[in-house]
Amino acid sequence: MQTTTSLQAAQPVIPLDIGKRAGKYLIFHLGVEEFGTEVLKVREIMGLQDITSIPQVPPYVKGVINLRGKVIPVVDLRLKFGMEPEPYTARTCIVVMRTRQAEEDLMIGMIVDGVVEVLNLTASDIEDTPDFGPGVVTPYLTGMAKIKGKVKILLDIDQVLSGTDLQGLSALLQ
Amino acid sequence: MPEVAASADQVALRDQIDELSTRLILDGVAAISPADFDRLSQSADDFGNKAAAGAAHSIAESLASALPAPDRTRIASNGLMELRQLLDGPLPGRQTGNAAPSPPPPSGTGAAPFAQPREESLAADEALIREFIAESGEHLATIDSQLLLLEQDNSAKDTLNTIFRSFHTIKGLAGFLEFADIQALAHEVETLLDLARTAQLKVTPSIVDVVLESTDVVRQELTAIAQRLAGNEPPTTRFDNHLLERIRRAGRGDTPEPQSPPAVNAAAAQSPEAEPQIVERRAGDATSVRIDTVKLDQLMDMVGEMVIAQTLIRHNSALESTNDARLQRNLTQLARITSDVQRITTSMRMVPIGIQFNRTARVVRDLARRANKQIVFEATGETTELDKTIAEELSDPLLHMVRNSIDHGIESHEERVALGKDPIGHIRVSACHQSGQIVVAISDDGRGLDREKILAKARQKGLIDSHGSLSDGEIFQLIFEPGLSTAAAVSDISGRGVGMDVVRRHVQKLRGRIDIQSKAGEGTALSIKLPLTLALIEGLVVVVGQQRYIVPIFAVREMFRPTAEMLSTVQGKGEMAMVRGALMPIVRLHRRFAIEPHKVNLTEGTLIVAESEGVPFCLFVDGLIGKQEVVIKGLGQQFKSVAGVAGCAILGDGRVGLILDIDGIHQGRT
Numbered sequence: 001m002q003t004t005t006s007l008q009a010a011q012p013v014i015p016l017d018i019g020k021r022a023g024k025y026l027i028f029h030l031g032v033e034e035f036g037t038e039v040l041k042v043r044e045i046m047g048l049q050d051i052t053s054i055p056q057v058p059p060y061v062k063g064v065i066n067l068r069g070k071v072i073p074v075v076d077l078r079l080k081f082g083m084e085p086e087p088y089t090a091r092t093c094i095v096v097m098r099t100r101q102a103e104e105d106l107m108i109g110m111i112v113d114g115v116v117e118v119l120n121l122t123a124s125d126i127e128d129t130p131d132f133g134p135g136v137v138t139p140y141l142t143g144m145a146k147i148k149g150k151v152k153i154l155l156d157i158d159q160v161l162s163g164t165d166l167q168g169l170s171a172l173l174q
Numbered sequence: 175m176p177e178v179a180a181s182a183d184q185v186a187l188r189d190q191i192d193e194l195s196t197r198l199i200l201d202g203v204a205a206i207s208p209a210d211f212d213r214l215s216q217s218a219d220d221f222g223n224k225a226a227a228g229a230a231h232s233i234a235e236s237l238a239s240a241l242p243a244p245d246r247t248r249i250a251s252n253g254l255m256e257l258r259q260l261l262d263g264p265l266p267g268r269q270t271g272n273a274a275p276s277p278p279p280p281s282g283t284g285a286a287p288f289a290q291p292r293e294e295s296l297a298a299d300e301a302l303i304r305e306f307i308a309e310s311g312e313h314l315a316t317i318d319s320q321l322l323l324l325e326q327d328n329s330a331k332d333t334l335n336t337i338f339r340s341f342h343t344i345k346g347l348a349g350f351l352e353f354a355d356i357q358a359l360a361h362e363v364e365t366l367l368d369l370a371r372t373a374q375l376k377v378t379p380s381i382v383d384v385v386l387e388s389t390d391v392v393r394q395e396l397t398a399i400a401q402r403l404a405g406n407e408p409p410t411t412r413f414d415n416h417l418l419e420r421i422r423r424a425g426r427g428d429t430p431e432p433q434s435p436p437a438v439n440a441a442a443a444q445s446p447e448a449e450p451q452i453v454e455r456r457a458g459d460a461t462s463v464r465i466d467t468v469k470l471d472q473l474m475d476m477v478g479e480m481v482i483a484q485t486l487i488r489h490n491s492a493l494e495s496t497n498d499a500r501l502q503r504n505l506t507q508l509a510r511i512t513s514d515v516q517r518i519t520t521s522m523r524m525v526p527i528g529i530q531f532n533r534t535a536r537v538v539r540d541l542a543r544r545a546n547k548q549i550v551f552e553a554t555g556e557t558t559e560l561d562k563t564i565a566e567e568l569s570d571p572l573l574h575m576v577r578n579s580i581d582h583g584i585e586s587h588e589e590r591v592a593l594g595k596d597p598i599g600h601i602r603v604s605a606c607h608q609s610g611q612i613v614v615a616i617s618d619d620g621r622g623l624d625r626e627k628i629l630a631k632a633r634q635k636g637l638i639d640s641h642g643s644l645s646d647g648e649i650f651q652l653i654f655e656p657g658l659s660t661a662a663a664v665s666d667i668s669g670r671g672v673g674m675d676v677v678r679r680h681v682q683k684l685r686g687r688i689d690i691q692s693k694a695g696e697g698t699a700l701s702i703k704l705p706l707t708l709a710l711i712e713g714l715v716v717v718v719g720q721q722r723y724i725v726p727i728f729a730v731r732e733m734f735r736p737t738a739e740m741l742s743t744v745q746g747k748g749e750m751a752m753v754r755g756a757l758m759p760i761v762r763l764h765r766r767f768a769i770e771p772h773k774v775n776l777t778e779g780t781l782i783v784a785e786s787e788g789v790p791f792c793l794f795v796d797g798l799i800g801k802q803e804v805v806i807k808g809l810g811q812q813f814k815s816v817a818g819v820a821g822c823a824i825l826g827d828g829r830v831g832l833i834l835d836i837d838g839i840h841q842g843r844t
Binding site: 053054056063064069070071073 | 813
């Protein structure tokens, strides 16, 4: 819970058009945290399968899988966010996202602890990301949504899955 | 700009005349009516060319009177000739003067006015231009191969007609898209060929030369256009002004009277091959479709998945225990269809190798003439199909190899006579399929490789020790080393010692293997073994811990389980294995890739003797699963810097396996 409270103290680095943020979100969780990502970018959700590991890559890149003839990379979101690794369970799944990286559409799978629901968020549900103070850059947070007393962290998945460093969020979540 | 206007009009008029000539030749005089000449007269009048207008009118009148067909043909063809001269000016050689600018203008003066419409049309008709480039390229290839045939049999009418038609098509398309230079050139060549077709001109090697040169120039122009399309301004290559002149001179060369009437006879007009241009083109379009390679790749992906899915169903335990005969039959049927679909999909990227051979034939001809040697080029197996990418990549090695044969291999005429050999040298290329690979062989009947010369050179370059014996095979392999050339002098053909290492590099890039055989005084034979397609790779599936890897089979020499006696350690860390008397370093794949293996003890696992750039080493893995042909896939941009991995493939069970890059693993072995 402590992490959630500290997240609330931040302010968005990139001011976003509030209206644009409204829409359907896929909510998944990593531990107790709940995150949201635009449903439009979700390609599919699949159970965990054999992942072929790739040498010489950061630990959060688990490897590649075969998605109907296409080979796509898989990222462990827990590791990517610098959270403690947990053993995979029956609820662990791979959310395949269609992201835009360096002018190119790319499919990337992300391993999450479990998928919760799909929420229709209105503009009024979404608040700006609070300011975490100087030195903490959170370009991949688009905002926070408070639904039924629970906070969902909304992610800009293109930023999350880009090659850029995740120092900011990992520092926060530790 | 009156000059420009005149030039453009001249082009238009000329086109009309050309069109009539073509019809006259291809369809006979019956296809020409006086009205055609009246129209021509009208246009000439519009453009202010009174002389041409008058001449055309009188031809129309002569044609209108009832005369027998041969006379009408003569009138029409003479008339067209006359009109052409009226437009050209009496002497083609006078184009430097301003009196009679040769239409279309020679590039020197015509460059500026024609640059403008070209730029515009480039933007406007991009698709059309691309089509034009592709189509012209195909025609040029046809022309090249046909020309070489023509040289052997200079009376072959079909061949001449084919070349003529190809040039005609290029001219027509170039004219339509306002590429005046190409149009002008194609036109001149066409005129020359027309003389040959109508038997007024004997086809000599010099004529073939000039036509071949023209195809090169057109090719260059096409490349320049392609570059402009891509947004790059190519260096303004103005083509040789003298070429047009030379073509014209060649046309006059053997005919004493250039003004003599073209002997268009009924036979030529009724020739069964002489079909109108349009019909031929339509037929070509119907039989082939251009497809984006991205779509082909997607199809390949899906077919691969289909095969996997089919295999999974097939081996499903529930199905295996069933006794339903009908279900079994249907499954067999499905399996058959699936493999057919896979075969067809793979073959869609295939092209016959003949195109490359034609290009090589052309090179042989040119080089042989330059080296003043008589060489006959023979190609067999032109219809052998292989992946388009491989076929294209093969053209450079082929070129270097024939260059070598011509320069180093085949002796001079006198030398051959003195040796009692056939004074004419032979270069043979062949292609065939052999156990799932394509074998391209090049052989010559020249002097063969000189063992001693190669050895001496290699020692001089420090490539080998001065002592120690090498087998013939090993010595011959030395010619693929960079910087080793045995030619006594650097000729403009070869001798700089860059040829054969290029060949090896190309072949290796294509995952092929090159073998060489030579016998002193009898010749040299090179054979290149290549995979049929770059999309598929034959691999050894190996297992290390949880992971499976694919070792490309072309890099594998042998594999075995080592015994303790074979193994030794250098300075406590470098592990070595003694394989058939040779000491080879051992690379542990699990260490290289930092994964948890099942087998740490060398004697429990398997050693694979692999070869990286000719250097053998042992790769240690847990075990082998088997040999499999897999579809190669890229790992994508984000993993492109991963050393030791060439790509990945989907294995039979649907899992992804990484394809090892043996060279990369060997380089980073420390």
